Amino acid sequence: MSYNISRVESGVGGLDDMMEGGYPFPSSILIAGSAGTGKTTLALQFLTAGAANGERGIYFATLSEPIQWLLRFTEGYKFMKKEYFGEELIYQDMGGLLKKKGDFSEFMKAVEECITEYMPQRIVIDPVTVLTKKKGYREFLFDLSLALKNWETTTLLTGEVQPGEMYPVEVAYVVDGVVLLSSRVGKEGSRQRFLEILKMRGTKHITGGHMTSISEDGVQVQVGMGML
Amino acid sequence: MARDLTASNIIETIEESVARTDAKRFIVSVKSGKIVHVNLTILSHFLKTRKGSGLYISIDRPHKYIELLLRKKDIPQDRLYYADIATRRAGGERGGYSILSIGGFLWLKIMTNSFEDLYIANGKKPEKIDLFDMDFVLIDNAAVLPAFNSMDSIREFFGELGNLVKDHQRMKAYFVVPKDLHPKMFETLRNFVDKILEIPDEWLQ
Numbered sequence: 001m002s003y004n005i006s007r008v009e010s011g012v013g014g015l016d017d018m019m020e021g022g023y024p025f026p027s028s029i030l031i032a033g034s035a036g037t038g039k040t041t042l043a044l045q046f047l048t049a050g051a052a053n054g055e056r057g058i059y060f061a062t063l064s065e066p067i068q069w070l071l072r073f074t075e076g077y078k079f080m081k082k083e084y085f086g087e088e089l090i091y092q093d094m095g096g097l098l099k100k101k102g103d104f105s106e107f108m109k110a111v112e113e114c115i116t117e118y119m120p121q122r123i124v125i126d127p128v129t130v131l132t133k134k135k136g137y138r139e140f141l142f143d144l145s146l147a148l149k150n151w152e153t154t155t156l157l158t159g160e161v162q163p164g165e166m167y168p169v170e171v172a173y174v175v176d177g178v179v180l181l182s183s184r185v186g187k188e189g190s191r192q193r194f195l196e197i198l199k200m201r202g203t204k205h206i207t208g209g210h211m212t213s214i215s216e217d218g219v220q221v222q223v224g225m226g227m228l
Numbered sequence: 229m230a231r232d233l234t235a236s237n238i239i240e241t242i243e244e245s246v247a248r249t250d251a252k253r254f255i256v257s258v259k260s261g262k263i264v265h266v267n268l269t270i271l272s273h274f275l276k277t278r279k280g281s282g283l284y285i286s287i288d289r290p291h292k293y294i295e296l297l298l299r300k301k302d303i304p305q306d307r308l309y310y311a312d313i314a315t316r317r318a319g320g321e322r323g324g325y326s327i328l329s330i331g332g333f334l335w336l337k338i339m340t341n342s343f344e345d346l347y348i349a350n351g352k353k354p355e356k357i358d359l360f361d362m363d364f365v366l367i368d369n370a371a372v373l374p375a376f377n378s379m380d381s382i383r384e385f386f387g388e389l390g391n392l393v394k395d396h397q398r399m400k401a402y403f404v405v406p407k408d409l410h411p412k413m414f415e416t417l418r419n420f421v422d423k424i425l426e427i428p429d430e431w432l433q
Contacts, residue, residue: 002374004408006260025261116300119265150289152264 011049014221032167033181051088057122064095251422288369305349386420
C-alpha cells in the first residue's frame with residue numbers, strides 16, 4: 001500500500017491488537033450496541049486515552065444529560081479524571097439544539113463552531129441515533145462524517161441497536177468503521193458481552209465476536225476468548 | 229500555554245530558514261493529523277506580517293475549513309486567494325463536495341491571469357490579481373495527489389508551480405505535507421523544492 005494510515009489508540013485493552021494498532025486517523029467509527037453493552041464507556045476510554053497524551057477531545061451529548069450525571073456514573077472508572085474536563089476534554093450539551101424544529105444546519109454549525117474553537121483530535125457524539133427522527137438524517141450523516149474527517153479528527157458515533165436490527169444501517173453506511181457490542185445469556189445463565197469489528201476501512205482487522213468484560217478499567221476485550 | 233509555544237516555534241523555524249537562504253520552494257514536513265493546525269499557524273502569521281497577497285491551494289480538504297478558522301481568529305483574509313481543488317459544487321441547493329482532477333489547466337489559468345478557479349473569502353471571485361505582489365503560496369496537502377493523479381501529471385504540476393515561483397521575485401511556495409503519509413510522494417516532492425523545514429513531533433502534541 002502506498003499510503004500509510006495513522007492510528008490512534010482506542011484506550012480499550014485488547015482492541016488495538018485487533019486492528020493494526022488503533023482506529024484510523026482521521027476517520028468516523030460507529031460504536032453500535034444495545035443498552036448496557038458499554039458504548040458510552042468505550043467512547044469515554046477513547047477520549048481519556050487521548051487526554052492522557054495531551055490530545056484534546058470533545059464529547060457531544062445529544063441527550064441533554066448534565067455533565068455531573070455523566071461524572072457521577074463514571075467516577076468508578078480508573079481512567080476517568082475530573083481534571084481532564086475543561087482542558088483536554090470538552091463537554092458539549094447539544095440536546096437543546098436538537099429539540100428545535102427544522103433541519104440539521106444549526107446542529108452542524110454548532111459542531112463546527114466548537115471544533116474551530118478547540119481543534120480536537122478526538123470527538124464522540126453520544127448517541128447519534130437519537131437524531132433519526134429529524135428530516136434529512138441520511139444526508140446529514142454523510143455531511144457530518146465527511147466534515148469530521150476534513151477537520152482531522154477521529155470520531156466515535158455511538159448508536160443504539162433497535163430490536164430486530166444488527167446495527168443502525170444508515171449510520172454504518174457512511175462511516176469508516178463499525179464496532180458492534182452485543183450480549184447474550186450464556187449456558188450458566190449469566191449474561192456475556194461481546195465485541196466484534198464488522199468494518200474498519202484500510203485496516204486488516206481480526207473478525208468474529210470476542211468476549212468483553214467491564215470493570216473499573218472500562219471495557220476490556222479478551223481477544224480469542226468465547227468467540228461468537 | 230503549550231499551544232502558543234508551538235505556534236511561535238513553527239513561525240521561528242520558518243522565518244529563520246527563509247531569511248538565511250535564497251530558497252523559494254519549501255517542504256514544511258509535519259506529523260500526520262496536524263496539517264490543519266500548521267496551515268493555520270503559518271497562514272495567520274503570513275497574513276499578519278506580509279505586505280503582499282497569498283495563495284492557498286487546497287487539495288486535501290475544502291478551503292472553507294481554513295477560511296472558517298481564520299475568521300474565528302479574526303485574521304483578515306482580504307489579501308488571501310483560494311484555489312480550491314478539493315471542492316466542487318455538485319449542484320443543487322445542498323451542494324456537496326468531490327475531488328476534481330488537477331491538470332495543467334488550473335496553472336495555465338493562474339499564469340495567464342485568468343482566475344476562474346480562484347476565490348477570496350466568502351466565495352467571492354477576485355477581479356484582478358497581481359502575481360508580482362504575491363508573497364506566498366501555501367499548498368495543503370500535496371501528499372494526497374497520487375490518489376487521483378498519475379505521477380507524471382503530479383511532476384508537471386510541481387514543475388509549473390516551480391516556474392511560477394521563479395518568475396515572480398517575491399513569491400515563495402510552501403508545501404505542508406506529512407512526511408509519513410506517502411513516502412514515495414514525499415521523495416518525488418523533494419526533487420522540486422529547495423529546502424525542507426522539519427517541524428518536530430514534540431511541538432505538535
